[in-house]
Amino acid sequence: MKNINTLQGMTRVPAHAERASTLNHMKSVKRVCAYAMLAMLGGYAIQLMNSVGDISVQEKTVIFFVSAVTLLLAIPIIALNIYFVSRHHASSTTAEYSSARSHSIKQEAVAWVTPIVVVVMLALLGWGITHSLDVYKPVDSKAAPEHVATVARV
Numbered sequence: 001m002k003n004i005n006t007l008q009g010m011t012r013v014p015a016h017a018e019r020a021s022t023l024n025h026m027k028s029v030k031r032v033c034a035y036a037m038l039a040m041l042g043g044y045a046i047q048l049m050n051s052v053g054d055i056s057v058q059e060k061t062v063i064f065f066v067s068a069v070t071l072l073l074a075i076p077i078i079a080l081n082i083y084f085v086s087r088h089h090a091s092s093t094t095a096e097y098s099s100a101r102s103h104s105i106k107q108e109a110v111a112w113v114t115p116i117v118v119v120v121m122l123a124l125l126g127w128g129i130t131h132s133l134d135v136y137k138p139v140d141s142k143a144a145p146e147h148v149a150t151v152a153r154v
Helices: 013-047 055-086 105-131
Strands: none
Touching: 055 105
16 A cells, blocks of 8 residues: 555655654643643642641651651762763773682672661551551540530431
């Protein structure tokens, strides 16, 4: 089957023009998806961070603390990854390579133990706080509890 463009005497669009058009289309699709995700996430942040009450304030504190600990660990890891990739890139002239170097147990231990310790710390923190913020546990308050009489219809 022949191309219609060649039958009418037209030439085919160059390949680089097709790729540029596809890339521009993909950029706009990615941008629309990013804005849609931000719009969807925006509604939850207002309710979660502006809640009232002792328990919700403590939950907000826990969320900020866990986020800070995670960022405190993630940012150096990302920075080290960028450093190692730039230093040991194939075109790098400063990279030192030794074929005599063997497996390092110390590096392997640090690479595995550090994330395990962090996950265990956050799990223990979450376990303790979850049980301290139990919804069935009475809340310590100076005010007398209010009794509410309700009627339900079935």
